[in-house]
Amino acid sequence: MNAATSNLVISIGAMQVARKIPFDDPQVLNYVRVAYVVVQLAVLGVYYFITSKIKAKNDQTVLKYVEAANPMTKEPGKLVTTTNRDYDLTEVSKAMRGVWIGIAMMAFLHGYMKYTQPLFIQSLMGLKNLYDSKLVTIYIMGKPAEGDLKRPFKGAGGLLGGGSEPQTDKAAIEEAEKRIGKKDD
Template structure:
């Protein structure tokens, strides 16, 4: 299966060529592209609000323990986390909404202040595609079981060249070791 990053890159390259052919100087075309961008973001927001309703309705209070990796270069110890599936999903959803709003803000600055119009077309497609490929959407919207890659805690997505921060660990030994070593725990010398 082709990775989402590769398909995003292909879409960007194709849409950059398409956007060169779009007459953005025509006010009707520009209004249409703006409307497409707004519609795309409203669809994403609608999906996220629907998922929030599904999470609240399920109220899955199953305990979830995992080890969150330390930020790269911080020198901190990995942090143990104990939560519920419901709270984990809500936290993941908040992060998705925050990321989407930051994208809208950046696009607003690029379009309204710097007068860039070409990115409007690309940003009407990529965020919607990414939202539909998300783990929470697969579980709560498409009804896929939370097993394999969809098992919580979700694996951090790899970067374009396979680089990313440390993996989230949920095996019993890693969780117990992190709980023992995390702030105030007894360290064995």
């Protein structure tokens, strides 16, 4: 089961469980609020820890790939030349940005709109997303960056698993380098 499908299944299951929770009770609501805050702080803490591990490791191995082309435009993908360190820091930054956006949305949904069920659901999803993170697998669980964990990471894809992924083959990189050379002339 891919990540999008498992997220959907967990969300639907959590919604069913959330219906049974008595959010009208102020004590229960406070417990759910505390759980949400603790989970979000834990997720951010793990990402900050991973950032420090990436910086300490300082892997300067050159990484070249062609970004997946945007299906909405006819432009080909662009060539990216970076290091493993910079790539991983960019990925951690994206993950942390996602957490902060989720916190902002939850502040609006719960603080302004007074919805309570999303607090419970997002507590579970925060832990699930942390578990699915490839950087957590590499830097916390200590697995080598091979196979599915090889950089650049493949896109998550949609519900059916279809997603464009970066091209790392030599032919695609050479083709992108030729395009760049032609544009500079």
